[in-house]
Amino acid sequence: MTNALKTAFDSVIAPMLRRPRRIQVAALCTREKMGATEVLLITSRDTGRWVLPKGWPINGLDAPGAALREAWEEAGVKEANINSEPVGIYGYAKRLDGGLEVPVDVTVFETEVKQLVDDFPEAEERTRKWVPAQEAAGMVNEPQLQAILREM
Template sequence: MNILNRIVSDVHLMFRRPAREQYGALCYRLKKKRPAVEILLITSRDTGRWVIPKGWPMDGRSASAAAAREAWEEAGVKGTIREEAIGSYRYMKGLPGGLKVDCRVRVFPLVVGDICKDFPEKGERRAAWVDCAEAAARVQEPGLKTLILAFEREILGASAMAVKNGTSDA
């Protein structure tokens, strides 16, 4: 039986494809009264899981611009997106017909400046602003949990440094 498991494993590796690339926006805002970061989570359309806005590459758009576009289409938010990803995570995306593909999502922080009343996927998802600990608890992907908590430490550290230096642009 051990040799059979080895053969199945080797065949699986032979046909394994590289992960498909997606781009996601970690939409956030800073609380004014006390230093705290809130993350915008949305539900997926198919399973209702808590996720961040994300999608496939778009012709003519950079990775960060595609992530910003997904934030508007899926959550109705606009703002300033960082050009450099803060990291990535992986998950298995279910496709029509039951097929699942391995996806790697590069994540770009987007500080929300505007919440739109009308956007393409309005009414198709729920949205919630939650603190980083709650966001990490709600999402299923371990890599996304880690990114959210690391991002909170980065932003709060930058805010503390700005206050210490007498500036307010964190």
């Protein structure tokens, strides 16, 4: 391949072959305990790694509303105050059913938890844990999410 052809491929054709980034929303569930901010992490269903409650947009709900619904379904957040302005965005590779990986940008909404219950839709599929925000930054894999947690 000539340099001119490689340059044309890299700048024009290669970007068209990439999968478009998808969008998800997440609830950064927090509480204050002894003057420190704690974050609620949950395990993912597939790999068991620590994540925030998150999911795809939901018809009929705005982004914070969809994030709050995910917090209920995945972590048992029954009552909370969710901030309508995002605290950040992070990216990761989502493995879809069938093994295909797609790039995803997750918009994160801080959510002050008022009530947490033990009986929720995905209770049998996930583990949840309250941890100090700085500790949570060390438990998640995504560098941009680590940065968001360190700023808390």
